[in-house]
Amino acid sequence: MRTIRSFAWLSILALPISSFGSIFQVFQLSEPAGFLSQTDAIHQGTNHPSVPPPLFSNGYAFGYWTIDDVRIAGPDGRSLTQVSSVIQATSTYKAYYFQESTDSDSDGIMDWFEYRMFGDLSRGPGDD
DSSP: OOOOOOOOHHHHTSSSSGGOOOEEEEEEEEEESOOOEEEEEEETEEEEEOOOOSSSSSEEEEEEEETTTEEEEEEESOOOOSEEOOOOOOSSEEEEEEETTTOOOOOOSSSHHHHHHSSSOOOTTTTO
């Protein structure tokens, strides 16, 4: 008697690479450099989250994320500490940091806080 075995898994090997979608690089960096540096290879169509950034490090505070140079914020305009996007091409996630003690517009509110809460330096102490 002859036994016939099915090797369904072999059919996966016969599929063209394009059946699995393209793979793109996702760069996770910081400005200034040195707080984050990670590169991942992600399948097209995957929702890929950022790494959680350190909120405070070496006299700097996290302000906001951009994905491909677009600031990402929640519905209330506040910065998100972790972001994600569906990957369709090579992407760059960048975390922006500010010196903890810098108040460049001299309004009494630290720059990192204004960027994290409002997205820019246009608000003052009376804008609550």
